Structure formats: structure tokens, C-alpha cells
Amino acid sequence: MRLTRVRLDQTDGTLRQPGRPRLLDGEAIAGTGVFLMLAALPAVAGGYPVYILPQYMLFGMLALSLGLLWGFVGVVSFGQAAFFALGAYTMGLAMQQTASPINPAYLGLAASLALGGALAGVIGYFLFSAGVRGAYFVIVTLALSIIVEQLAVSQSQITGGWNGMFIDRMSLTFGPLGEVSLYDDAPIYYVVLAVVAATFALLKWLSRATFGKLLVGIRENEDRLIALGVRTALYKTSAFALSGAIACLAGAFYGTHANFVAPSLAGVLFSTEVVVWVAIGGRGYLLGAFLGGVLVASLANYLSAIIPRYWQLALGVIFVLVIVFLKGGIAGAIAKLLAPRRRSPAR
Amino acid sequence: MTEILRTEQLTKRFQGLLANDGIDFALASGELRCVIGPNGAGKTTFISMISGHLPATAGSIWYRGERITELPVTARVRRGIVRKFQTPSVFDNLTVQENVELGVLASARRARDVRARIARVLELVRLEEAAETLAVNLSHGQRQWLEIGLLLANNAELLLLDEPTAGMTVEETAATGALVRQLIGELDVAAIIIEHDINFIRSLRAPITVLHLGRVLVEGSFDEIERNQEVREVYLGAE
Numbered sequence: 001m002r003l004t005r006v007r008l009d010q011t012d013g014t015l016r017q018p019g020r021p022r023l024l025d026g027e028a029i030a031g032t033g034v035f036l037m038l039a040a041l042p043a044v045a046g047g048y049p050v051y052i053l054p055q056y057m058l059f060g061m062l063a064l065s066l067g068l069l070w071g072f073v074g075v076v077s078f079g080q081a082a083f084f085a086l087g088a089y090t091m092g093l094a095m096q097q098t099a100s101p102i103n104p105a106y107l108g109l110a111a112s113l114a115l116g117g118a119l120a121g122v123i124g125y126f127l128f129s130a131g132v133r134g135a136y137f138v139i140v141t142l143a144l145s146i147i148v149e150q151l152a153v154s155q156s157q158i159t160g161g162w163n164g165m166f167i168d169r170m171s172l173t174f175g176p177l178g179e180v181s182l183y184d185d186a187p188i189y190y191v192v193l194a195v196v197a198a199t200f201a202l203l204k205w206l207s208r209a210t211f212g213k214l215l216v217g218i219r220e221n222e223d224r225l226i227a228l229g230v231r232t233a234l235y236k237t238s239a240f241a242l243s244g245a246i247a248c249l250a251g252a253f254y255g256t257h258a259n260f261v262a263p264s265l266a267g268v269l270f271s272t273e274v275v276v277w278v279a280i281g282g283r284g285y286l287l288g289a290f291l292g293g294v295l296v297a298s299l300a301n302y303l304s305a306i307i308p309r310y311w312q313l314a315l316g317v318i319f320v321l322v323i324v325f326l327k328g329g330i331a332g333a334i335a336k337l338l339a340p341r342r343r344s345p346a347r
Numbered sequence: 348m349t350e351i352l353r354t355e356q357l358t359k360r361f362q363g364l365l366a367n368d369g370i371d372f373a374l375a376s377g378e379l380r381c382v383i384g385p386n387g388a389g390k391t392t393f394i395s396m397i398s399g400h401l402p403a404t405a406g407s408i409w410y411r412g413e414r415i416t417e418l419p420v421t422a423r424v425r426r427g428i429v430r431k432f433q434t435p436s437v438f439d440n441l442t443v444q445e446n447v448e449l450g451v452l453a454s455a456r457r458a459r460d461v462r463a464r465i466a467r468v469l470e471l472v473r474l475e476e477a478a479e480t481l482a483v484n485l486s487h488g489q490r491q492w493l494e495i496g497l498l499l500a501n502n503a504e505l506l507l508l509d510e511p512t513a514g515m516t517v518e519e520t521a522a523t524g525a526l527v528r529q530l531i532g533e534l535d536v537a538a539i540i541i542e543h544d545i546n547f548i549r550s551l552r553a554p555i556t557v558l559h560l561g562r563v564l565v566e567g568s569f570d571e572i573e574r575n576q577e578v579r580e581v582y583l584g585a586e
Binding site (some may be wrong): 230 | 362392398418424426430436437440441445448449450452454490497498
């Protein structure tokens with residue numbers, strides 16, 4: 001062991017040690033509250049909200065996948081919709097395997113996770129190892145969206161082309177213990193809620209672990225972190241792979257919930273919407289990204305019904321206003337209001 | 348003292364410019380060495396090749412008996428060679444404590460005693476009172492110390508300090524001198540310091556290597572260097 005480490009380890013106990021991290025921070029507590037409210041919702045509001053909210057929650061999960069990348073690593077991806085659509089198509093193809101001895105829905109979910117993680121891992125490895133950063137990464141991910149959309153159109157014998165693909169609702173099977181059908185809205189609502197909440201909890205935990213702290217270090221000053229011996233390309237690749245797996249899994253659930261997937265789900269327009277959700281919600285906060293996905297998608301749906309010709313314009317104006325006046329998004333503004341002021345510099 | 352670093356005929360050429368021309372250099376474990384010379388002498392190029400930020404055109408670098416000439420930056424850091432840049436490079440939007448924590452985590456992902464090590468480093472670099480301050484709000488001198496703290500947290504064995512007192516007040520420079528002497532004395536790290544501040548160099552009372560036009564002009568104590576006619580002509584006399 002190096003002498004430096006030995007000496008740095010020595011402390012006589014009289015030093016003022018940095019504060020012990022709390023088990024739950026404000027965002028985790030707020031997130032718990034949000035998910036509890038979502039869990040209580042079917043008891044007070046049935047019908048359309050219970051039908052449509054799982055889709056918005058899955059958009060929120062998709063936004064979480066970008067929140068991990070953009071908020072923690074500082075890398076913007078315009079390819080999240082491509083992973084989302086790939087997950088939905090994978091689920092659709094799996095659900096057609098009715099002769100499978102294993103529940104085809106389980107096959108679809110596992111294949112989506114594996115496909116999203118592997119594809120993003122391979123792309124990330126080559127890009128990040130080659131030192132691709134900033135706008136160049138954005139362009140590659142944008143191209144990914146276009147490629148997946150074009151593949152979905154051109155491989156119409158598999159995907160249904162522009163007509164899209166029908167996907168049946170999944171059910172949960174427990175071997176000899178029986179089966180839970182998710183054909184009704186309430187059961188799938190709770191399954192989606194559980195998956196999204198678990199994803200939020202996983203990412204929240206990771207953000208507080210060494211992995212998350214080093215990702216933040218990459219965002220803040222990658223060159224400094226490299227000079228401290230961290231192979232940042234590996235961390236960025238891991239984050240992108242995790243992000244791709246989450247987006248793909250969200251797409252798989254979306255496909256089986258919406259019963260349909262079409263090429264536009266992978267398109268540049270939808271990819272851009274995901275970026276808008278996260279920017280408005282607050283890219284530095286997982287809960288901001290999630291709520292951005294849920295609320296902005298809901299708002300877009302509402303606006304498209306009342307002003308069908310101008311809803312995208314209205315959304316664009318909101319986006320610009322948030323970028324100009326609330327650089328950290330809505331969550332960032334709330335956090336700024338609630339957070340204690342950092343101490344003035346001790347000089 | 349055992350030799351920790353050796354360069355043999357270390358050369359760096361940038362197209363037509365010969366920045367380092369066959370530098371032979373040796374550093375002992377726990378030794379502090381100052382590298383001085385006029386602007387363009389090749390000082391920063393020299394430590395950039397040692398840290399791995401620049402590839403050598405020719406020659407070799409040996410660290411604890413191992414040839415490291417072709418190793419990437421990260422591999423050299425894992426062996427204990429860490430570098431402070433001319434302009435302080437820290438994590439501006441994180442607190443001082445979070446900065447040092449990254450230094451610890453970068454060297455030991457599963458360190459159990461992170462908090463104790465952070466506290467020790469903050470004490471060493473005299474930033475305990477600023478632990479909760481954002482790095483961007485620190486004074487220039489404090490940012491320089493914070494960067495040194497990052498290196499210490501990172502298990503440094505050989506510190507490469509590029510102008511650690513640049514932009515500092517007289518008081519901060521004096522405190523930095525005391526800090527460097529303390530680090531060498533207490534932690535048994537070796538260090539190469541590039542500096543232009545002759546008073547700071549004098550205060551360190553360390554052996555000096557003078558570079559000129561990419562070559563080692565002379566090596567010796569401060570008094571020997573000060574008396575050297577060639578050094579007076581190319582560097583000291585010019586001041």
C-alpha cells in the first residue's frame with residue numbers, strides 16, 4: 001500500500017468530517033409521493049385516465065432514460081425514440097410466437113432489454129472510445145432514429161410498414177400458480193406503475209452510488225476525470241447501454257399497452273419531443289425528466305385536441321420560454337427555490 | 348533514495364519545432380525538483396510527456412523500473428503519476444468536498460473510508476472551511492489548492508505541478524510553498540514543479556533543472572543556478 005494512502009487514511013477523529021449522506025434526499029421523497037399518488041389514482045378516477053396514464057408513464061420512463069444520459073453524463077441523445085420503437089416492435093414480434101413454451105410477453109420483455117442494452121452498448125463503445133463528443137454524438141443518434149424508422153418502413157413483411165403492427169395485450173403467468181390477465185386497464189396500470197417506479201428507484205440509487213458520481217464528474221469536467229485516471233469512455237458506454245435498455249423496455253410495455261406500433265414512433269419528431277420533455281421537466285433531476293414526460297405528453301395530447309393545427313407551435317413556444325427563463329427546467333427552478341444557499345466563498 | 352522516474356533522450360517534435368531535444372532526467376522517490384526556464388523552453392511539453400498527455404517522438408520514460416513511454420494517461424495515473432494543469436482544472440459546479448470525493452473515487456471505486464480521506468485532504472490543502480463552497484466561487488489560489496487536493500485524493504506518488512502559484516497573491520504563494528514542503532515531508536510523494544516565480548523557487552530549497560531550447564542547460568541547487576553565467580544570460584538575467 002502506498003504511503004500516501006496510509007497517511008490519507010489517518011485521522012485522529014478531531015477533524016470535521018464531511019456530512020454523512022442521507023438515506024433519502026428531497027427528490028427521492030418527492031418521487032415517492034408522486035408514485036403513491038399515481039397508485040391511488042385508479043381508486044378515485046376510473047375510465048380514460050386509467051387507460052391513458054400508463055402510456056404517459058412510459059413516456060416518462062423514456063424521458064428517464066434520456067435524463068440519465070443528458071442530466072448525469074451531459075450527453076444529449078436524439079435516438080431514444082429509436083430504442084423505444086425497437087422495444088415495441090420486439091414485443092410485437094415476440095407476442096406473435098404463440099407456440100412458445102415460455103410466455104411470449106416475457107420473451108419480448110427480455111429481448112427488448114437485451115437488444116436495447118446491446119445495441120446502445122455497441123454504438124456507445126465505438127463512439128465514446130473514438131472520443132466522439134457533443135454535436136457529433138447528437139448527429140449519430142439522430143441518424144439512428146432515421147435508420148430505425150426507415151427499416152420499419154422498408155421491412156414491411158415483418159413490421160407491417162406504414163400500416164404498423166398490432167400487438168396483443170400481455171398477461172402475467174406464474175407457472176402452475178396461474179395467470180393474471182392485463183387486458184383490463186387497471187391491472188396493466190399497476191404493472192406499468194411498478195416498472196416505472198422501479199426504474200426511477202434504480203436510477204436514483206445509481207445516481208447516489210460511485211457510478212453516478214463519476215458520471216456527474218464526466219459531465220462537469222471529463223478531461224479532469226481522465227487526468228485522474230478514470231476511463232470515461234467505459235462509464236459513458238455503460239450509461240448509454242443502460243439508457244438504451246430502459247428506453248427499449250419502456251417501448252415494449254408501450255407496444256403491448258397501446259396494442260400498436262408504427263414507424264413514426266422511431267422518427268425524428270418523436271425523438272425531438274423526448275428532448276423537449278426532459279428540457280422542460282428539468283434535465284438535472286430524474287423526477288423532473290419523468291414528470292416532464294408525463295405532463296408534457298399529456299399537455300401535447302390535450303393541445304392537439306383543442307388546437308389541432310397549432311399544438312406543436314404552442315409546445316415549441318413553451319419549450320423556448322423554459323430554455324430562456326428556466327435553464328434547469330421546472331424541477332431545477334423548484335429545487336433552486338427550496339435549496340439552502342451555498343455558503344459564500346471563504347477567502 | 349531510490350530512483351522513481353527516469354527519462355532517456357526524451358524528444359518531442361511538433362512538425363518543424365523541436366520542443367524537447369533528448370532530455371535525460373532522473374528523480375528520486377520523495378524528491379522535489381523544480382524545472383525552470385524561459386517561455387518556450389519546453390517545460391510543459393516535458394511534463395506532458397511524463398503524464399501521457401503528449402506522446403514522445405523519441406526516447407523513453409521509466410517509472411519505478413517500468414517503461415511507461417507508450418502507456419495512456421489513465422494507466423499512468425493508476426501507477427501514481429498525476430498532474431496539475433497550468434490553468435486550474437476542477438469541477439466548477441460541485442462543492443469542494445464533492446470535488447475531493449471524485450478524486451478519491453477515481454482512484455478507489457470501492458473505498459470504504461471515503462469521508463475520512465476527504466477530511467484529511469481538505470485539512471492538507473487548507474480548505475476545510477470551504478468544504479461546502481462551490482469550486483467556481485473559490486479564489487484563484489484556492490482553486491489551485493483544490494486541484495492539488497484532487498491529486499492527493501487520487502493516491503499520488505509523483506505530482507506534476509505546472510505553475511502551481513500562477514495568478515496567486517503573495518500570501519497565497521507563500522502558503523503554497525508551505526503546502527508543497529509539507530506534502531513532500533509528510534506524504535513522501537515526489538514532485539516536479541514548473542515555475543516562473545523565482546522567489547517561490549528559492550523558498551522551496553529544492554534541486555533545480557533548467558531547460559533552454561528543449562534541452563537541459565544545467566542542474567543544481569538554487570545558489571549554483573543563480574551563479575551560473577549561462578542561466579543568468581538566458582533566464583535570470585533577463586528578468
